[in-house]
Amino acid sequence: MLKKSNSIYPIAKKKPQRLEMHGDVRIDNYFWMNERENKEVIDYLKAENNYCDEKMSHTKEFQESLFIEMKARIKEDDSSVPYKYNGYWYITKFEKGKDYPIYTRKKDSLDNPEELLFDCNEMAEGHNYFKIVGISISPDNKLVSYGIDLTGRRQYTIYIKNLVTREILKDSMESTTGSSSWANDNKTIFYTKKDQVTLRAHQIYKHKLGDNQDDLLFEEGDTTFGVTVYKTKSRRYIIIACYSTLTNEYHILDADKPEGKFQLFQERIRGVEYSISHYKDHFFVLTNKDNSTNFKLMKTSIHDTSIEKWEDVVSHRNDVLIENIDIFKDYLVISERSNGLNQIRIKRWDNHEDYYLPFDNETYTCYTTTNIEFDTDVLRYGYNSLTTPASIIEYNLKTKSKIVLKEQEVLGGKFKKENYISERIWAKAEDGAKIPISIVYKKGIKKNGKNPLLQYAYGSYGSTVDPYFSTIRLSLLDRGFIYAIAHVRGGEYLGRPWYEDGKLLNKKNSFSDFINCSIELIKQRFTSSKHLYAMGGSAGGLLIGAVINEAPELYNGVIAAVPFVDVITTMLDDSIPLTTGEYDEWGNPNDKLYYDYMKSYSPYDNVEAKKYPHMLVTSGLHDSQVQYWEPTKWVAKLRELKTDSNQLYLRTNMDAGHGGASGRFESLREDAEEFAFLLDLEGIRG
Known part of the structure; x- marks a missing residue:
């Protein structure tokens, strides 16, 4: 495969490929490298890896010390800030010496016994790559669906686990995005399937527990679009979202009626982007409609969602980008960006209050985090800067008090x-x-x-x-x-x-x-x-x-x-x-x-x-x-x-x-190699 040369680096064989378009001819000598199963290709990749190993061998000890140094700053036995959803507190934790997360929950109180959902360290055994995504709990808290990828190609197989008996059900769905949403009947899930070749998310299926055949509910025929399916924060609707770079379209279904038909929210109009959030008798629509380049917030009745009925809630501003919203029972929280800096705006539905959380750093990052509960006065947001470790902060929207739930520890x-x-x-x-x-x-x-x-x-x-x-x-x-x-x-x-x-x-x-x-x-x-x-x-x-x-x-x-x-x-x-x-x-x-x-x-x-x-x-x-x-x-x-x-x-x-790499610390070895490359060029080797 490799052409013989006096050079010590690999030289790939040239196989000229003529590529013509619009009368323009390009000669690609290395077009053949897209043959993934070709032994010549694999040999070339291995030769390049060996060359990289050889030429950077003098930095190997340095790479190892960088790896140890980076790892030593990270708390190995760490856990996330618990969040509450549907009667359970959910926690993600890491144990010392282990690369993958452990997912657990506690019923009602954090003082109650811990229930194991997944130990990804055990699940990853025997695999060079492991990734779990889309963990979704059924409304009755007895089942969980989740997606697994064992190659890194982002093609997930969805499985379902019975949290009472601990068994993995026979139900499985292949070549998916990994995420799924439960109807309120606790036995129907909706998921997104990917095209086997292009990996485009293009189909929405419905699966009933125990069934061998799933129902195709929606197929996106426009190859410039992808699709996904999710449940609203209010838990009232299942949403099919069709998306492209410039255009959106949504379809909605009552989560209590999984046998029903999805209804079109508003058909796609090229160049019109929008996203929807449910609140009581309205949907709130974040959109660039009416040339609102930086987006504005609108609302429409759940009974008539056509674009003609959308009404302004927060008007468009030329100097402020609206990035996201979080809806609570009594409050609307708006994530904005002005002059490059994040802002969090708090607005009561009764319009008695409208203000911004104060931040005084010259350059920083803030963002709302896990806010799954709807009927709460508590907002969680994250804050960090180039010099300040990340914090998760709980802000009481009623009392305007805040507590730092967790600040990232930098060990050493x-x-x-x-x-x-x-x-x-x-x-x-x-x-x-x-x-x-x-x-x-x-x-x-x-x-x-x-x-x-x-x-x-x-x-x-x-x-x-x-x-x-x-x-x-x-x-x-x-x-x-x-x-x-x-x-x-x-x-x-x-x-x-x-x-x-x-x-x-x-x-x-x-x-x-x-x-x-x-x-x-x-x-x-x-x-x-x-x-x-x-x-x-x-x-x-x-x-x-x-x-x-x-x-x-x-x-x-x-x-x-x-x-x-x-x-x-x-x-x-x-x-x-x-x-x-x-x-x-x-x-x-x-x-x-x-x-x-x-x-x-x-x-x-x-x-x-x-x-x-x-x-x-x-x-x-x-x-x-x-x-x-x-x-x-x-x-x-x-x-x-x-x-x-x-x-x-x-x-x-x-x-x-x-x-x-998929492991929590294994990816640090890639960082260590990159840093060693840079530091070595500066003559810094320790």
């Missing part, structure tokens, strides 16, 4: 938050837009241009990377690294327009924003190009690939994790998971306008014979989001064309998918 005795500094600066984009950058570093760092700095970004799907605390990151900060999050366009840090300006035919703004953030960090002497590093994963890996094609001289090294880098070929293949649902994010290259634009930035198509930074590229053989062959082909092409002698490593996890 060395961490003190006052020893770190966080700030937010702004870079200027080429079109005049101001790009926020959240920065954290250890006190005493001098802005002399000599500091190593890791710049991170994602910048797609409207997904915002908030300034969050990380115990793992301390291993970099304590060794002199500065860490910066570039809030580039494509995310929603500055509202929905910030996302719109970083997608489709505006996608290049994400890349130029990142570059301008790098330039600003160098200008303000946080670092220099000799000490600047860049990192991104998945769509953020695309960003890294595009950036180093455009401005490789700015960076000493980069990490591209499971990177989406072969944009055109992937977006032209509608048999690949996610492709059809991504057209509204990237464009459809079957249209020449989008084809040409994609080709102009696609990292794989724009690799050139020039110098590139040091690079570590990661991948997962079973990745369902970014297929393993994208980073693999990219590395092969870089090896062929790049003119430097800088390090280039490909690390493929042969047992996992997009999220990497």
Whole structure:
């Protein structure tokens, strides 16, 4: 498989494949790498892993010490803050020396005996990968449905467990999303099935306990849409949600009548996004209707849900993005974002109160957490910042008092938050837009241009990377690294327009924003190009690939994790998971306008014979989001064309998918390798 060469690194065989579209011809020498079962492909991946092992062998002890250091900061015998649902307190805990969670519950009071739901450590035995999702308790508290994935490809089999007898029922549903919802009869569940090839969630089924044949209730025929099914917080309705990047549609069913027919809430209108929440005789609708770019909140009667009957509750504002709502019996809680910062707004239904929870940090993250109970005066929310460990806070909406239920412990005795500094600066984009950058570093760092700095970004799907605390990151900060999050366009840090300006035919703004953030960090002497590093994963890996094609001289090294880098070929293949649902994010290259634009930035198509930074590229053989062959082909092409002698490593996890290793601590080994790569480039080996 490997071509013989005097080089010590693997060189993949070239098998030219002619790819033609819109009269444009591309020759892909490594197209053959998408043959997952081909022994040549597996041999190449193993050869790259062996090469990575060999070239980084001098860091193995350092990696192990980093792993031990990271693990030592984490409380092994830890447990979640209990939350109450339908008469039971639910708890997730970890035991010392074990990698997976244990799920338990206690009836009525936390003083009562603990009942084991799942010990995932036992369930994971004998498997290289294990993931449990979608734990759903029946209304009578006697049964639980749950999804299991043993490959990392996010294809789950749903099982049902009798919590009284402890037996696993014979009922099982394969190739699902893993989640399911119970009707109020305690014997009917609704679940979502995935297409076996594309992995698109496209069908909703109904399963009755003991039946061998499930009923297909809904099939989404538009390949740009996916579907899911869930139960409202009020427990009154089962909801089918159809979703695409730009459009939503919902169907509703009385949870007391599982044999009934789902009713259309409001048919899809392209460009109209909405989500629904039930409260008494109304549905509350969060929507961008009427050109409400940053969304507004509306309501409509449960008896007439057509769009003409929707009424404004909270109007649209140009400078405030409404992200989410939590509905309680007496209160409406609205999660907003203004000038990049999270806000939590409290509003009584009787309009006697309307106020915001106070936060005074320059850059922080706050969010509502598990608020399942409807008839309660208690709101739970989380808070953390780049320098402050995460806290779960319970706020009494009636008395306005709060208590900290849990603050993340940083073990080892060395961490003190006052020893770190966080700030937010702004870079200027080429079109005049101001790009926020959240920065954290250890006190005493001098802005002399000599500091190593890791710049991170994602910048797609409207997904915002908030300034969050990380115990793992301390291993970099304590060794002199500065860490910066570039809030580039494509995310929603500055509202929905910030996302719109970083997608489709505006996608290049994400890349130029990142570059301008790098330039600003160098200008303000946080670092220099000799000490600047860049990192991104998945769509953020695309960003890294595009950036180093455009401005490789700015960076000493980069990490591209499971990177989406072969944009055109992937977006032209509608048999690949996610492709059809991504057209509204990237464009459809079957249209020449989008084809040409994609080709102009696609990292794989724009690799050139020039110098590139040091690079570590990661991948997962079973990745369902970014297929393993994208980073693999990219590395092969870089090896062929790049003119430097800088390090280039490909690390493929042969047992996992997009999220990497499944164990709680096993994933730290991947972090340790990435950090060792960066620190080694700085000559820091301890």
